Amino acid sequence: MAYVQFMQKKRMKCIHGQLTTAQVKANSRKGTIILPDETGRKITVWDGWLRSDGNASGATAVVVTDNAATPIVAFAMAVGGLTAATVARVGVATHYTGTTIGQPLTGGKGLRIGCTVADLATTTVLDYCIFYTVES
């Protein structure tokens, strides 16, 4: 029942760090794992932000996805929204899309950050901060 779900207390977690451009475009742009797979766990991304040290270019978007072979995209940030040293926030930045925010990702799979269409360029490093919950 809806009210039972509402009453479940989910402790929010946060993974944050920094990736180089090489890490974002690694593995044919699938990127680099920031949370490893964990059997029996299911991650839901609720919020977050990205920050580039230079104006991002080259790629169409930087994407936060799960680690599945056919990954679900938690959210995407078009490079036009990743301007130098500016926090590009989920749900606020003009260039953000995130239809899977608040929805469980693939069971047992972690998270990774990559890019789409072409390699990320111009940026040297990408800061990330992802708020999520974990369910068994």
Add this chain to the structure above:
Amino acid sequence: MATTTHPRVHCASGSLTLAQVNANTRVGTIIVPPAVDRTITVVDGWLRSEGHSAGGATAVILTETGGTPTTVVSAAVAGITQDLIARFGAANITATNVGTACTKGRGLAIGCTVGNLTTSHSLDYCIYYTVTV
């Protein structure tokens, strides 16, 4: 089976009076006390002025505690308008060191710069952070 460490998010929230923001020659008031061997990283948050839009000071700042503290967030008073949530990273809310680890063993304080904060009646804050040992 190896278990992934999922960093927990903590939240410091409350309301400061103008006097508390202006205290200690604008160094302000501690909102998270220092803890030896703990390292705080601010990951997100917001400020909100109650009673009136902020004025007087150049900026409200979230800093480390201690000598020569690093500024985590600098919120120009123009970005702190009455009753509106001024979120880190939004216009006028410079979040340079959000996501960057503070100095080990230091807490967090909210103060202001250049002049005393005026016109606001109080300042609400909500600061999300992680702690590592």
